[in-house]
Ligand code: ADP
């Protein structure tokens with residue numbers, strides 16, 4: 001067993017020529033018999049790190065995974081690659097489980113995925129005791145930490161299970177989300193033996209971050225506009241509430257966008273169907289609450305839009321991180337309005353704590369409040385957004401990334417606290433009877449008959465802000481509405497009234513107007529670089545043909561298209577235009593087993609295209 005074999009396995013089964021950052025080190029440690037803890041961002045390629053050694057070790061590798069859908073996806077991918085793998089979980093009947101365990105005992109499977117709850121099951125324990133278990137891999141290892149939001153009590157059983165095996169296997173733990181607390185927890189709770197700890201950076205270079213300050217209807221308009229400007233692309237729009245999901249879904253659906261939705265208020269069958277429509281690209285856009293996404297491995301998600309601010313950076317990074325798992329450029333856009341912060345505060349106050357003692361409740365509340373502050377800080381940041389995230393996760397980087405919304409903007413901030421106080425005075429003087437136009441006219445000291453009629457020219461606030469212009473006052477009022485200092489009544493004749501001005505009375509209170517100029521095009525019209533950019537017009541037509549073939553095969557096989565081959569692989573085919581088995585095996589992502597299953601059909605498609613378009617140049621990257 002050595003690294004050369006590892007490289008061979010990588011090529012033979014997965015069709016890749018080289019390891020990515022961190023993979024070789026992790027695989028090397030496992031093959032030397034060491035425990036491993038790996039913290040790698042989403043999309044970095046964690047699965048390969050335990051799948052490759054699993055194929056090189058004599059016995060079975062058990063992978064503990066929190067979610068059924070995740071297991072199913074992984075097992076499908078492995079079977080496609082020609083690796084014998086299975087999962088055992090509650091989606092199977094007792095008979096199916098007995099059969100799977102029977103085959104496992106005969107040594108049919110190299111890799112078996114199980115839910116943590118299974119580790120308590122007598123039949124399963126008996127199987128494990130009678131088999132050679134070379135490694136126990138703990139996927140999503142942060143689920144063992146009570147600090148995290150994804151705590152799974154079942155994970156606490158892992159140590160006992162491992163401890164009772166006749167021979168202690170190697171234990172390897174993988175996660176994408178680990179703050180210092182969580183990392184320590186994983187190491188201790190899993191009782192790792194002097195593990196090799198590999199932490200690759202958190203940065204996801206292919207993700208573009210931006211925050212747009214928008215309230216109410218303007219959020220809808222933004223989402224609509226964005227989706228219409230990015231047709232054919234797959235994306236997720238996260239909303240804070242089910243009601244929002246329903247409303248936004250309906251709006252998009254009426255516009256003819258192929259969209260589906262997901263939230264906990266829908267029945268199981270519906271959720272499953274919608275999730276599959278999304279995964280199989282029948283409905284490439286999904287509107288969902290944060291109940292959606294755990295265990296979604298869809299690799300071609302090109303954008304994740306948050307309609308509301310999430311409650312913590314941990315949540316945000318995980319949800320936004322579902323974009324671009326295939327390494328292609330993708331966008332993560334957060335639509336922020338100050339009202340979101342109030343909703344989140346309200347939700348946190350309502351949070352229930354069953355069976356938690358009072359001291360802990362206080363601690364958790366403080367922690368939640370702190371997390372919310374960090375998130376709000378992100379939304380209000382004027383410097384590099386990527387660096388804000390990385391610093392929060394403990395990485396120190398000082399140069400701006402030049403690949404986020406803030407790096408492309410020039411911000412100016414002005415303190416308008418004194419003006420805000422005049423707005424409050426004016427609304428007091430109108431006794432909340434008038435709308436924006438009267439309030440603004442009064443503050444500007446406008447010479448209008450209507451103002452004289454109502455006696456506004458006698459107010460103290462009349463002309464108090466004559467040095468400002470109307471646009472500035474509108475902006476200020478929007479800002480004050482968003483911060484809750486004033487409120488606007490609903491209806492046709494909406495009037496401005498006093499909101500909660502207690503905070504404004506504090507000496508440190510500030511009302512800050514933020515304006516910016518885009519140095520680049522705005523996020524919804526920005527042209528994102530894609531690896532299809534290297535394709536010529538003809539190359540793109542071949543790419544479309546190969547996509548159609550992939551879709552047809554996916555339908556025949558009942559498999560998501562990206563499990564057959566991902567976009568990167570198809571693009572590489574367009575660049576390399578393979579004409580033989582050997583050439584096809586040189587394409588990134590084409591392993592021997594997949595070649596056996598589909599290779600010829602793709603070779604035929606490419607040959608037919610070349611025959612119909614002789615002499616055409618397909619890619620600027622072709623040799
Ligand atoms: P993670 O679990 O870390 O989020 P995955 O294991 O799902 O990431 O891998 C993400 C993608 O990267 C998959 O499509 C996988 O096939 C691909 N990948 C992994 N390792 C390599 C490699 N060495 N070369 C090319 N692609 C790779």
Ligand code: ZN
Pocket residue numbers: 383384385386387400401402403404405406407
């Ligand atoms: Zn930046």
